[in-house]
Amino acid sequence: MKTTKFLSLALLTGTFLVGCSSDDNEPDPVNEEETITTMNVTLTPQGGGTTITLQSQDLDGDGPNAPNISISGDLAENTVYDGIVVLLNEAETPAENVNEEIEGEADEHQFFFVPNSSLNATIAYTDDESDYVSDETGENFTSTNPVGISFTLTTTDASTGTLAITLRHEPKKPNDGTLADAGGETDITQAFNLVIE
Amino acid sequence: MKITIFITLLLLIPLYGVSQDCTDTLTGQVMDYHNKTPLENASIQILGNQKIVKTDSKGKFQIPSLCPGLYELEISHPECTTTFIKVEVDDITWIDIKLEHHLEELDEVKVVGDAVAEKTNSALEESLKLKTLEQYSSGSLGDALKELAGVSSLNTGANIVKPAIHGLNGSRVLILNDGVRMQDMEWGDEHAPNIDINAAGTISVIKGASALLYGGDAIGGVIVMEQARIPAKDTLYGKSIVNGVSNGRGGNITTELIKAFESGWYLRGQGSYKRLGDHEAPDYILSNTGVQEIGASLQFGKQLFTWGWDAKYSYYNSEIAVLRASHIGNIDDLIRGINNGQPEIIRPFTYDIQNPRQEVTHHLGKLKFYKRFEGLGKWNVQYDYQNNRRFEFDVRRGERDNQASIDLELTTHTLTTDFKLDSKELYELQFGLLGRFQENFANPLTGVRRLIPDYEKYDFGAFVTGEYRLTDEILVDAGFRYDFNRIDAKKFYQTSRWEERGYNQEFQDLIINDLGTQLLTNPVFDYHNFSTTFGAQYTENNGSVIRVNYALSQRAPNPSELFSDGLHHSAARIELGDLRIKSETSHKISASYQQDFNNWGFTLEPYANFIQDFILLEPTSVEFTIRGAFPVWEYRQTDARLLGVDAAAYVDWTNSWRTDHQFSLVKGTDTENNSALINIPAANFRNKLTFVKPEWNNFEFSLESQYVFEQNEHPENITAFSPEQQQEVLLEINTPPEAYHLLGVNSKMEFPFKNNLKLTTSLTVSNLLDTNYRDYLNRQRFFADDLGRNIILQLKLNY
Incomplete structure (x- = not known):
């Protein structure tokens, strides 16, 4: 008797649990919060001239489509350009400006600008960590390692070549300015084919 | 009057x-x-x-x-x-x-746990006794199982150890935890079984799909963990084990207490806690490799000869740190990791478990009832409930360190019943039914697209197995099983991925909502699987046993194989499942020859496994994103062949000296492309010298040597264009590490006291010579050496 009771109870519990756990609600879509879809680099010549923009846009993030690259024009010879990098997450609406997060963690990020040997251009950082407000403390960083959200690009003679721009997360800081020494994880890496004339 | x-x-x-x-x-x-x-x-x-x-x-x-x-x-x-x-x-x-003439349900065995009943007659089967399990008390299930010939493991560092049988792991290996088939997201390479090794009394491994009672899809095999039997008498006993572990600078403690009554009532409680900090390779700290593990279970019931019941609840929680240097951004980072020779990030030792890390919790509840019918057999019915929650935390930007990147909750209800007709002397018959409902919930609050979608899964199974004694020497067995699986998923695809996969040609009708860049789809797939087995066991009077077995088994694709879609940061790879994947079918023929002489004996076990539509994950190409290039690992199906042999021998040289020898070899071939299969364990050779002296407080000492060959059969490496280097580069992700040799020692002594109190002390040293090595089946081999020397001091108290 006891066993029969116990058994029917066990069976009933099972049936009950199986029976009522299904629901037909549709899952919510996930918008990637952390993806960087777009990098806009604006190069403004000091003393006037045509502003050049470089863009790499990868709207499907880790999807199969490769990023679209657009370059607004050629750089002028012997010119100093003020460069600004803006990162966007266009997977969210409205697009999120990722620069805020990079700035808040400036001590954990660094951009690296690597022109190849055929491109007659040099790069210099014009910002450092102390330009930015730490997310953690709410105050400006006290350290002064370069970040690279703003920089200068100085051209000399006419030439063609690539400029690779890489953002590293948690690199060794300070480092000798090379990617190999810095290590860390790559958040963005994109090469642009540039013409100086 | x-x-x-x-x-x-x-x-x-x-x-x-x-x-x-x-x-x-x-x-x-x-x-x-x-x-x-x-x-x-x-x-x-x-x-x-x-x-x-x-x-x-x-x-x-x-x-x-x-x-x-x-x-x-x-x-x-x-x-x-x-x-x-x-x-x-x-x-x-x-x-x-x-x-009652069976030792099966309740007996008066004083030293419980040393008697293991065989699960099959004709298949290859081996078991680990309590003594061996206790030696691995501070390790994991996968570590202990490697003691057995033909069992290896796929590791992610030292804490995540997935057992592999005859070269196969994951969904092809079923784990039965005290009669409950574990549902703990076994589909992921970096998902270890959610089991506390200290909860097991014995573990049997069936190397193949011959134990149809447990499931028809065990193409690799079945691991059966069982509790030690509880005697039906008035008694209270227990044990506690404490381990101090040098590598990781921590240890664990585990305690078990059992109260039993002659009336058949019993109560059993068990709990374990483990804490280790960063592990160490011979030359450096493996930063962020700590672990914390908690296991507890409570079980009670009544066991009589004619009927009984059992209720159990068990809890398991582990928090595992994943080597910091193995979290990378793109293939350039991977190449740098491979070329560096040592991890890029080496920090001072710490107990902290930082990102990347995993946190998994498993709840298991079970109710079981049995009744014996006089002259007929025994009827079992069981309901079990499992809840598995998995969080994976990545190194993330912004304030997201405490926001999981993966947050999955898997809930499973299973109802099984079977009847065993064992009253006839010549034959035994068992038949049973299974019903299962499973639900997976992928939390959208991660802010990362789901790697595994929401789904509901329904399983139904029916089996019949039997054995027949032909003559005194020959026992034959056979079985048949049918399984039905339905998976009903709700999955978002990126529109670009949907088209790249060509799903817009075949599966357009699955779309239930078009959100522009994303598509919500509702794939519903049914699978009908058949499995069968037959074999024979021949026992000669001179002590030799021959077993021959054939097993046909079919396995439906798991959610990962169907739906994986996205970037896996822990591996810097894009993993892609395929909706077109169908069930795989394995034909496995195995044989064993066992012979025992006066003071030596050997076992030889050859096997061949032919798998049609074998599902495998392999690097195929490279995709570019704004983050750089990533190797694409795609699930595909092919025909495969696994050929192998396990051999073991022992010699009792004197009463005190004994040697054991074990050799395992398996070769995996993709027969469609005539190429080697990925992640097949390398041949290995183990030799052990043991000295025992019972007069010296049961003194035992052993020296073990393990030689692992280089895996010389592996898939080709791939080349990819590196945006950083602006050229094609070779990605050496399939290059195996060199062969290695490890030595270990173990010594043990027992000190009995009054009132059944007994203290056992043991000292184990693994990787005695602090050898630098990397293992082909460790997914962190690209970044760091394996563990250096480890000294474990164990105290065990039986009371």
């Missing part, structure tokens, strides 16, 4: 054993409860009387010269539980006495 007194006196007289002139006779027969086999040599004693009679070969007995009245008999038999029966004797009285 007078009569009452007279009767009382009469009753009392025999009990006091006073001899008297009486002429009544008690006769009867003692037999086995299930199959009514007469039991010879059973003793029958009248309580309070010195006289003992024994049963004859027909199980019959006779006690003459008794006075009429009520007697209490004590019936005992060497292989049975002692029983007490009251009987009224009047003139010539006949009594049938049934004894």
Whole structure:
């Protein structure tokens, strides 16, 4: 008797649990919060001239489509350009400006600008960590390692070549300015084919 | 009144054993409860009387010269539980006495856990005893299982150890935890079984799909963890083990307590806690490799010979740090990791568990009931509930360190029932049914697209297995099983991925909502799988045993194989499942030859596994994103062949000296492309020298050597364009590490005290020579060396 009771109870519990756990609600879509879809680099010549923009846009993030690259024009010879990098997450609406997060963690990020040997251009950082407000403390960083959200690009003679721009997360800081020494994880890496004339 | 007194006196007289002139006779027969086999040599004693009679070969007995009245008999038999029966004797009285003749459910074994019943007759099967499991108390299930020939593991560092049988792991290896098939997201390479090794009494490994009772899809095999039997007598006992572990600078503690009653009631509680900090390779700290593990279980019930029930709840939680240097951004980072020779991030030792890390929790509840039917067999019914929650935390930007990147909750309900007809001497038959409902919930609050979608899964299974004794030497067995699986998923695809996969040609009707860049789809797939097995066991009188077995098994694709879609940061790879994947079918033929001589013996186990539509994950191409290039790992199906052999031998040189030798080899081939399969364990050779001296407090010392060959058969490496280097580069993700040799020692002593108290101390040193090595089946081999020397001091107290 006891066993029969116990058994029917066990069976009933099972049936009950199986029976009522299904629901037909549709899952919510996930918008990637952390993806960087777009990098806009604006190069403004000091003393006037045509502003050049470089863009790499990868709207499907880790999807199969490769990023679209657009370059607004050629750089002028012997010119100093003020460069600004803006990162966007266009997977969210409205697009999120990722620069805020990079700035808040400036001590954990660094951009690296690597022109190849055929491109007659040099790069210099014009910002450092102390330009930015730490997310953690709410105050400006006290350290002064370069970040690279703003920089200068100085051209000399006419030439063609690539400029690779890489953002590293948690690199060794300070480092000798090379990617190999810095290590860390790559958040963005994109090469642009540039013409100086 | 007078009569009452007279009767009382009469009753009392025999009990006091006073001899008297009486002429009544008690006769009867003692037999086995299930199959009514007469039991010879059973003793029958009248309580309070010195006289003992024994049963004859027909199980019959006779006690003459008794006075009429009520007697209490004590019936005992060497292989049975002692029983007490009251009987009224009047003139010539006949009594049938049934004894439990099976050691299966409840016996009076004092040292529990050392007797392991075989699960199959003809298949390859090996088991680990409690003694070995206790040695691995501070390790994991996968570490302990590697003691067995043919069992290896796929590791992600030292804490995530997935057991592999005959070269196959994951969904192809079923894990039965005390009768419950674990549902703990076994589909992921970096998902270890959610099991506390200290909760097991014995572990059997069936190397193939021959144990159809447990499932039809065990193309690799089945791992059966069982509890030690609880005796049906009034007793309270337990044990505690404490381990101090040098590598990781921590340890664990585990305690078990059992209370049992002669009435069949029992209560069992067990708990374990483990904490280790960063592990160390010989030359550096493996930063962020700590672990914390908590396991606890409570079980109670009543076990009688004719019926019983059992209720159990177990809890498991582990927090595992994943090597910091193995979290990378893109293939350039991977190449740098491979070329560096040592991890890029080496920090001072810490106990902190930082990102990347995993946190998994497993709840398991079980209710089981059994009843034995006289002369027929035993009926089991069981309901179990499992809840598995997995969080994976990545190194993330912004304030997201405490926001998981993966947050999955898997809930499973299973109802099973089976009936075992074991009353006939020549054959045994078992049949059963299974119903299962499973639900996976992928939390959208991660802010990362789901790697595994929300789904509901329904399983139904039915099986029949049997064994038949052909002759004294030959036992044949066979089985058949049918499984139905339905998976009903709700998955978002990126529109670009949907088109790249070509799903817009074949599966357009699955779309239920078009959100522009994303598509919500509702794939519903049904799978019908058949499995069968037959084999024979031949035992010769000279001590040799030959087993031959064939097993056909089919496995439906798991959610990962169907739906994976996205970037896996822990591996810097894009993993893609395929909706077109169908069930895989394995034909496995195995044989074993076992021979024991006076002081040596050997076992030889060759096998061949032919798998049609084998599902595998392999690097195929490269995709570019704004983050750089990533290797794409795609699930695909091919025909595969696994050929292997396990060999083991032992020699007892003297009473004190013994050596054990073990060799395993498996070769995996993609027969469609005539290329090597990925992640097949390299050949390995283990030799052990043991010295035992029981007089010195059961002193035991062993020296073990393990030689792992280089895996010389592996898939080709791939080349990819590196945006950083602006050129094609070779990605050496399939290059295996070199061969290595490790030494280990273990010594043990026992100190018995009063009141069944016993202290056992042991010292184990693994990687004695602090050798630098990397293992082909460790997914972190690209970034860091494997563990250096580890010294484990263990104290065990039995009480």
